Amino acid sequence: MALVSSSSSSISGSLLSNSVSTQDFTAPQIGSFRPLDRPLVPSTVTTSSRRRCTVKPIFAEPKRNESMVPLAAASTLISSASEVVEKVEIDEDYGKLAKDLENASPLEIMDRALAKFGNDIAIAFSGAEDVALIEYARLTGRPFRVFSLDTGRLNAETYRYFDAVEKHYGIRIEYMFPDSVEVQALVRSKGLFSFYEDGHQECCRVRKVRPLRRALKGLRAWITGQRKDQSPGTRAEVPVVQVDPVFEGLDGGVGSLVKWNPVANMDGGAIWNLLRTMDVPVNELHSKGYVSIGCEPCTRPVLPWQHEREGRWWWEDAKAKECGLHKGNIKNENSAHVNGVNGNGASTQNSNIGSTSSQADIFDAQNIVSLTRAGVENLIKLENRREPWIVVLYAPWCPFCQAMESSYVELAEKLEGSGVKVGKFRADGDQKTFAQQELQLGSFPTILFFPKNSSKPIKYPSEKRDADSLIAFINALR
Template sequence: MAFAVTSSTAIRSSLSTPLEQPKAAQVGAFQPSDRHHLPPAAVNFSRRRCAVKPLNAEPKRNDSIVPSAATFFASEVVEKIDVEDYGKLAKDLGNASPLEIMDKALEKFGNDIAIAFSGAEDVALIEYASLTGRPFRVFSLDTGRLNPETYRFFDEVEKHYKIRIEYMFPDASEVQDLVRNKGLFSFYEDGHQECCRVRKVRPLRRALKGLRAWITGQRKDQSPGTRSEVPVVQVDPVFEGLDGGIGSLVKWNPVANVKGTDVWSFLRAMNVPVNWLHAKGYISIGCEPCTRAVLPGQHEREGRWWWEDAKAKECGLHKGNIKEQNSNGGVHANATVQEADLFNTNCVVNLSRPGIENLLKLKSRNEPWLVVLYAPWCRFCQGMEQSYVEVAEKLTGSGVKIAKFRADGEEKPFAQQELQLGSFPTILFFPKNSSRPVKLSI
């Protein structure tokens, strides 16, 4: 769910020796035909025929991975598919092998799907894709803070599979502002979420807006406390796809039910490239300042953001797949971790009940206010988090106050009666010279 504000008078103001690898099969690349924009639908993904032809030159790169992601040549045509019940499909594929799941994903989405490659053991995804004999695409997020071994690994993978990985980079001005204002290692002091949002989540969001589906290496055993509900396929609860809006993107997790030890057995059997950091005790690999080796017997996530609480060890790329444990010991799937709130930035004011009551009482305000009524567990609130934060950052210094008010639980009756809450999220605009807020549609 995207949220935008239009300016108006109202809102004015790893460097090691590469492994010897067997030659990959003869490959080429294919170029997608011009796409036609279709009306958005929750899970209605129409396909159209695409021209397949090899390219002699390296593909042109831009902010979307659609025109030029990594491809494996195969002469076949993607046909139209009908509306799919992905909940049912997930159950049907519950006992399927990763290869079968990968084949189904590539068959359904053709050149509108891509593998998200982190530079760790999810190279297994690329191997499974190559074994299907179908075209496939690969993209990766280059945060600018990866280990030298990871960059060397990227190069080995490209050469082994004869592909070109489509790298997504963070916005240079955003990184510059973050580093100039807070330093190179601010995440050690105030948590990794802000840095991950700039260097990982926003580039991922740009990449996914050029796709209708993506493939990840999530496994249930990666973090039993937060990822145990990961299905093999789902409608992505957080990110948007090509057609826009929540429900416009499908997420495939072919190795969701596979144990990490089995993934490594597969990699060794297939003799594929692996990141040299694994030999140094690294299991889960991310950015260099936030990743370290683990001791024998430690869980793989212990090597990520080790200075933080275990429940916070998610960067935001898979927010829709983490679960919350409540006070009764139960869990709420597809929710944020209990301690993880939304819209966490200095640009957004956190209003308490007295605070928003005072805002309601003011007949004349010094500044206009924009307030989101939200619930952290709501997937639509999660989906618009990034857009709202971006608006808040852009309006900093403009004279408009940006705020949030958690309106679920005991606050919901008050919000429904006094704040026009109908569903989450609800956006209210409090004009400078008016006693009542205006409810905005999003």
């Protein structure tokens, strides 16, 4: 998936130096802005009834090992007498809004999303039938942005399709790329096709989830092509709008990003009727038996009687076929409310319900130490530690803990060899009372730093849980 914007520049995986002008580049390349030949203002001129859109570049990737906080790329604010953007109410009840819009048409939902968030929202386009989102956005007559994730392993047909869509709608898609150093490390250590042996999650985390996280950090809302009929195990309850349970937006913290799913209630047949009726370009892979389209090694055609998601990661469990972009769809048999979270992303009463021993664990990485209660008690007692520690108190069922999993793994990777130990302590169930009394646990996740020369742990005060923010916290105290 990728974030795309009309009349916007393509954004690479790493930040440009402040001293370099984007006009010094003559061709698009990783790590640079691609200059456009279109003005970054709403155009009053239309070509073949296709309206060009104003786009504000998404956050570029922070420089490795230099910047602790992602820097924003230059932005252009849409302002026009004919396009008045509704003021966003941060505390709006999106659970109620989802119910109000449950029977609304996709066009009405799209219009509502674009009107509410203006230039702070973008459509995620994967190169498949979610081109319907771009068509609906065009039909609203409002400016819109589009982005996409270029994993480096897409089919040639998909790249040609991106170009066709840009030309058809007169837009520029904002492409996000994976970190080249991370990809290189993964391939050198595990090979090009390790996902066939140990699952697709690690590769997707490097090539898709982290680039998406960078992109969403520059937005307050995003639009996806999720549908309830796409995946029986993970998408059957997708609402038309929700507080994103996994990613953070521009303002940071829980509830800072809103996720719109305008076609959630449509089925595949209705999507294709729209594409044919409106003469929308489609990926040529569809004519070769592909329905759900992702990376080339992980996607294959399906037979007429097979479900579309059977063509994705076909060697894995059919009930968990998500790459991490929509990880919030995967949940325990207990409802989100039972697990201590309501539909609006806010915490309900603290409870041990949902902390079952059968829940799959998280934060599993070779360089993250799993601490027992005895281990944590020893950390508390030590007044002179040989090394400082950072420890997350978590519950595997907690969606906010799940949301920070990849950033915490990234933190452990960046701190390896630095002299700072990275640990985790499961603090739900029988350990919850202990964690509340001795470890300052208020809600999940709670992050503690144990300095070398102090017995008292220091609680991380922010809800910004990306790796760079955590490193800044550590550097200020070590």
